[in-house]
Amino acid sequence: MKRTYQGRVWKMGDDIDTDTIIPGKRGTIPTMDEMKKYAFELLRPDFAKDSKAGDIIVAGDNFGCGSSREQAPAVIKANGVTCVVAKSFARIFFRNAFNIGLILIECDGVQDACQDGDQIEIDINNKVKTNGKEFPIGNIPDNLFEIVNDGGLVNHIKKLNAVKGGK
Amino acid sequence: MGYTMVEKILMRNAGVDNVEVGDIVTTHPDMFMIHDIYTPYVEKVLNEMGTLKLDDPDKVTIMFDHCLPTAVAKNDSIHYDAGIRLSKKYGIEKMHIGEGICHTLMHELHYAKPGMVVTATDSHTTTYGGGGCFCSGIGTTEMAGALTTGELWFKIPGAIKVELTGKFQKGVYAKDLIEKIMGDLTASGAQYKSLEFCGDGVANISMEGRYTIANMSLEAGAKCGLFLADQQTADYFDENLADIDWIRPDDDAKYERVLHYDLGKLSPQLSCPQGVDNVHSIEEAEGTTLDEVYVGSCTDGSIEDLKAAADILKGKHVAPYVRFIVVPASNSIFKEAIEKGYIQTFIEAGGVISHPSCALCCGMPYGLLSDGQKILSTGNRNFIGRMGSKKSLIYLGSPAMAAASALSGKISDPRKLA
Numbered sequence: 001m002k003r004t005y006q007g008r009v010w011k012m013g014d015d016i017d018t019d020t021i022i023p024g025k026r027g028t029i030p031t032m033d034e035m036k037k038y039a040f041e042l043l044r045p046d047f048a049k050d051s052k053a054g055d056i057i058v059a060g061d062n063f064g065c066g067s068s069r070e071q072a073p074a075v076i077k078a079n080g081v082t083c084v085v086a087k088s089f090a091r092i093f094f095r096n097a098f099n100i101g102l103i104l105i106e107c108d109g110v111q112d113a114c115q116d117g118d119q120i121e122i123d124i125n126n127k128v129k130t131n132g133k134e135f136p137i138g139n140i141p142d143n144l145f146e147i148v149n150d151g152g153l154v155n156h157i158k159k160l161n162a163v164k165g166g167k
Numbered sequence: 168m169g170y171t172m173v174e175k176i177l178m179r180n181a182g183v184d185n186v187e188v189g190d191i192v193t194t195h196p197d198m199f200m201i202h203d204i205y206t207p208y209v210e211k212v213l214n215e216m217g218t219l220k221l222d223d224p225d226k227v228t229i230m231f232d233h234c235l236p237t238a239v240a241k242n243d244s245i246h247y248d249a250g251i252r253l254s255k256k257y258g259i260e261k262m263h264i265g266e267g268i269c270h271t272l273m274h275e276l277h278y279a280k281p282g283m284v285v286t287a288t289d290s291h292t293t294t295y296g297g298g299g300c301f302c303s304g305i306g307t308t309e310m311a312g313a314l315t316t317g318e319l320w321f322k323i324p325g326a327i328k329v330e331l332t333g334k335f336q337k338g339v340y341a342k343d344l345i346e347k348i349m350g351d352l353t354a355s356g357a358q359y360k361s362l363e364f365c366g367d368g369v370a371n372i373s374m375e376g377r378y379t380i381a382n383m384s385l386e387a388g389a390k391c392g393l394f395l396a397d398q399q400t401a402d403y404f405d406e407n408l409a410d411i412d413w414i415r416p417d418d419d420a421k422y423e424r425v426l427h428y429d430l431g432k433l434s435p436q437l438s439c440p441q442g443v444d445n446v447h448s449i450e451e452a453e454g455t456t457l458d459e460v461y462v463g464s465c466t467d468g469s470i471e472d473l474k475a476a477a478d479i480l481k482g483k484h485v486a487p488y489v490r491f492i493v494v495p496a497s498n499s500i501f502k503e504a505i506e507k508g509y510i511q512t513f514i515e516a517g518g519v520i521s522h523p524s525c526a527l528c529c530g531m532p533y534g535l536l537s538d539g540q541k542i543l544s545t546g547n548r549n550f551i552g553r554m555g556s557k558k559s560l561i562y563l564g565s566p567a568m569a570a571a572s573a574l575s576g577k578i579s580d581p582r583k584l585a
């Protein structure tokens with residue numbers, strides 16, 4: 001299983017709410033391919049255009065606060081972001097993110113050590129590294145990564161059910 | 168290194184010997200509950216996932232309480248039929264249809280026991296923490312996933328310790344304590360945290376009172392509200408204290424915050440419109456006229472709650488024009504209240520007695536308010552429009568306060584009648 005993630009930093013502040021991630025009025029767009037173009041449209045109009053596979057968001061406290069809509073983590077993932085590293089996450093966002101296949105890492109301190117465009121490396125269950133500085137992170141069990149790698153909870157269970165031969 | 172109660176319970180279930188706040192652990196919940204509102208959604212996701220068999224149907228219970236009997240056409244065919252289909256397809260035998268409110272049944276039937284990890288599709292799942300059980304609500308997608316695999320992950324939350332000392336004065340109850348805490352912490356003050364109730368004062372709070380407090384811990388944003396296990400807990404669950412007395416924090420457990428309350432110094436409290444954390448002492452709201460008074464809900468519909476109300480109402484009659492509605496939280500509570508004469512007292516006092524269910528707490532079946540009307544409810548939420556019109560006003564208080572207020576038709580201090 002993949003244990004490290006490396007990518008380019010998108011730096012954001014505290015209290016990034018679900019409306020900032022994807023404005024409520026965009027919530028009715030029928031496909032994710034179309035909706036993802038509006039991710040962070042008010043805060044970072046360059047995000048949807050310039051983000052690429054493997055990018056990593058680094059943010060402050062309370063990332064994902066606001067509504068419980070699952071589209072918020074989903075549009076971040078659809079833009080290629082693999083992980084969000086933040087000081088803290090809103091609870092519902094936290095559960096939704098893993099369940100749709102986006103990795104979240106809680107880490108305090110790294111926010112002051114990197115800027116937009118810097119490289120960052122995440123060594124799962126160990127540390128976050130950027131610009132020569134390292135910060136410890138907590139443990140996430142393997143089966144949560146399986147959910148993420150399968151593309152979210154629904155797909156993960158579908159796969160398990162298929163392996164069980166539909167039993 | 169010492170651990171908080173939530174750490175101890177989650178570690179034990181997950182089979183790990185060390186955790187820190189922020190770690191994620193994989194648990195195998197001991198019990199799963201789905202209530203009637205969510206049966207169609209859980210069924211839909213299980214179908215989408217292609218689940219033909221649950222990990223362990225004996226660990227699953229389905230309870231019909233929110234819309235039973237329904238006041239909305241087709242609720243029966245949508246919610247009940249989905250529940251019955253789930254039961255048949257997956258062999259779920261623990262079906263409880265119209266036996267009472269889900270959260271009350273969960274501890275009454277010993278489905279949620281001390282030291283267990285339990286989950287349900289409802290926010291007030293925190294209730295069973297009154298008996299030292301870790302329990303937290305989840306959404307329907309996660310429920311469907313967890314029913315299939317038997318696994319559910321939780322992040323180890325930080326914890327706030329609530330040290331209790333002393334004994335309630337006459338006319339002051341568990342509801343007043345948790346409302347006081349709500350006011351102090353605000354609706355988000357315990358966001359994602361474990362609220363842990365400890366100290367000598369716990370022994371002076373009945374099991375019913377502990378369930379009231381754990382139930383409302385959710386309204387401060389808490390992930391769970393846990394009580395240490397003591398002799399009362401052991402007696403309630405027919406357990407040996409020696410088997411459950413590990414459910415208490417270690418002396419050197421790390422808490423983010425410690426709050427102290429002397430039960431003896433509390434006065435009756437009210438959550439005023441519109442916000443559970445808009446808490447005031449009785450003096451500030453006394454005299455407000457009321458249209459309706461409701462005793463019931465998973466917060467305050469226990470036998471002890473009915474007794475507190477009946478003691479005040481015995482031989483008296485509620486004020487003219489006040490609609491006084493009593494809803495025992497479960498059938499067994501209802502039967503006991505009949506045996507003990509409380510129901511007769513309520514009827515003679517002019518009350519309307521309704522069958523055990525969520526009743527007007529979820530604003531579905533009856534008792535709804537129109538513009539400008541005011542209710543004193545013993546429930547747990549006074550959100551705008553929860554019990555009828557968006558322009559109605561909801562006050563939350565203890566059953567004794569409700570009874571005293573029904574008598575006078577105005578918000579009243581139960582201590583003056585006690």
Ligand code: SF4
Binds near residue numbers: 291546
């Ligand atoms: S009584 Fe009220 S709070 Fe309790 S489960 Fe029913 S609707 Fe929810």
